[in-house]
Amino acid sequence: MSKGKIVTLLLVLLTIIGIGIAIGRANEPVPSITPPANNNPALSVSVIGPEIRDIPVSLTANGSIAPWQEAVIGAEVGDLRLSAVNVQVGEAVKKGQVLATFSDESVLADVAQSRAVLAEAEANLADARINAERATRLASKALSAQQVGQYLTSEKTAIAKVQLAKAQLDAQLLRLKYTKVLASDDGVISSRSATLGAVAAKGQELFRLIRQNRLEWRGELTAAEMTQLKPGIKVRVEVPNVGSIEGTVRFLAPTLDVQNRNGLVYVDLPNAVQNGLRAGMFARGDFDLGNSTGLTVPQEALSLRDGFSYVFLLTEQTEDRARVKQVKVQLGRRNGGKLEILSGVAAEDRLVASGASFLADGDSVRVLTQ
Numbered sequence: 001m002s003k004g005k006i007v008t009l010l011l012v013l014l015t016i017i018g019i020g021i022a023i024g025r026a027n028e029p030v031p032s033i034t035p036p037a038n039n040n041p042a043l044s045v046s047v048i049g050p051e052i053r054d055i056p057v058s059l060t061a062n063g064s065i066a067p068w069q070e071a072v073i074g075a076e077v078g079d080l081r082l083s084a085v086n087v088q089v090g091e092a093v094k095k096g097q098v099l100a101t102f103s104d105e106s107v108l109a110d111v112a113q114s115r116a117v118l119a120e121a122e123a124n125l126a127d128a129r130i131n132a133e134r135a136t137r138l139a140s141k142a143l144s145a146q147q148v149g150q151y152l153t154s155e156k157t158a159i160a161k162v163q164l165a166k167a168q169l170d171a172q173l174l175r176l177k178y179t180k181v182l183a184s185d186d187g188v189i190s191s192r193s194a195t196l197g198a199v200a201a202k203g204q205e206l207f208r209l210i211r212q213n214r215l216e217w218r219g220e221l222t223a224a225e226m227t228q229l230k231p232g233i234k235v236r237v238e239v240p241n242v243g244s245i246e247g248t249v250r251f252l253a254p255t256l257d258v259q260n261r262n263g264l265v266y267v268d269l270p271n272a273v274q275n276g277l278r279a280g281m282f283a284r285g286d287f288d289l290g291n292s293t294g295l296t297v298p299q300e301a302l303s304l305r306d307g308f309s310y311v312f313l314l315t316e317q318t319e320d321r322a323r324v325k326q327v328k329v330q331l332g333r334r335n336g337g338k339l340e341i342l343s344g345v346a347a348e349d350r351l352v353a354s355g356a357s358f359l360a361d362g363d364s365v366r367v368l369t370q
Contacts, residue, residue, distance in 0.1 A: 041366040042365055044365065046352075047352070049347070049349065050349060053293065054293055059287040061284070062220060066279055067214070068215060068216045070208055073205075073208070073209060074203050075206055076178040076203075081102065087099050089191060093183040094183065099183055102178075113172075114169035122165075125158035128159075131155070136148065181194075185209065187210045188213045216247075216269055217283055218264050219285045230249070233249045234248060235286065238283060239281045244275075245270075247268050247269045248268050249287075252266075267285065294340040294341075296335065297341055298338060300354040301352060302331075302356060308328055309331055311326075311341075313327050313349055323363065327345060329343065329345060
């Protein structure tokens with residue numbers, strides 16, 4: 001046998017042996033690789049159930065504090081000089097107190113002139129009466145009916161002139177009275193435009209007065225919110241970093257603003273000034289609408305993720321081991337450390353009490369006995 005044939009035969013033999021080994025290995029069972037089970041709990045947790053409790057029903061609105069009523073005190077005489085201004089902004093005043101005084105020299109002169117005119121008219125009336133009485137007695141003897149009538153007419157004219165003179169004197173006395181500017185009610189001066197030495201025009205505003213120093217809160221609400229309110233409801237009005245006070249709804253605005261479709265609610269604030277509140281402050285008001293029942297859970301049982309609130313529900317419990325299921329819930333009102341659950345869980349559900357932020361859906365947990 002030649003050398004080339006021997007080499008060829010060896011190559012064929014080696015090929016057959018390799019194919020046989022490959023076929024034998026292919027028929028061997030492949031062992032399955034299963035990762036070891038991890039039964040370690042992710043967290044040890046306490047269990048709670050949702051609680052049904054009474055929750056206060058409230059309504060919140062924003063608004064401004066304003067004077068209950070603001071009186072404008074103006075000049076009731078014109079073309080007179082202010083000779084004294086007795087009060088400043090912020091001063092408390094009493095009804096009838098003199099706030100300012102106008103110079104009264106010219107008014108006194110007018111009063112004196114009116115008194116003189118009245119005295120003259122009264123003298124003329126006295127003379128006319130004497131003549132009328134004499135004419136009446138002599139009517140049938142020395143005087144004609146026409147002359148008697150003239151004397152009687154003169155008497156009536158003199159009476160009218162006396163009445164006119166009295167009216168003019170009363171007007172001047174009234175002007176003299178108005179030279180003193182008086183407070184129209186008890187209250188606090190909120191603004192002052194009166195300037196010493198200025199000549200005021202009749203009707204010009206001199207002061208503004210917060211009547212009885214009484215304030216109110218004017219809250220702005222939507223039409224739907226206003227239907228939940230009525231006079232007499234209690235309101236907690238709070239100005240941040242200043243103080244709070246309890247008020248009462250006095251009345252609701254009969255119309256809504258045509259621009260924003262909101263209406264005003266007027267709330268009396270007794271002793272507002274004593275509590276540090278001032279007109280013009282921005283305040284929040286909470287209306288007390290009573291109580292209603294609701295399903296609540298502690299705030300610690302909630303987890304906030306991606307803008308939504310979740311709780312973890314216990315499932316598949318065996319002895320002290322259980323799995324948790326992440327459930328999205330809809331929140332309602334807050335009552336202290338409790339939050340109302342509107343949807344997502346039922347009263348009989350068992351929830352993780354705390355540590356929800358450290359759990360994921362499907363985690364194994366150890367349930368602590370209480």
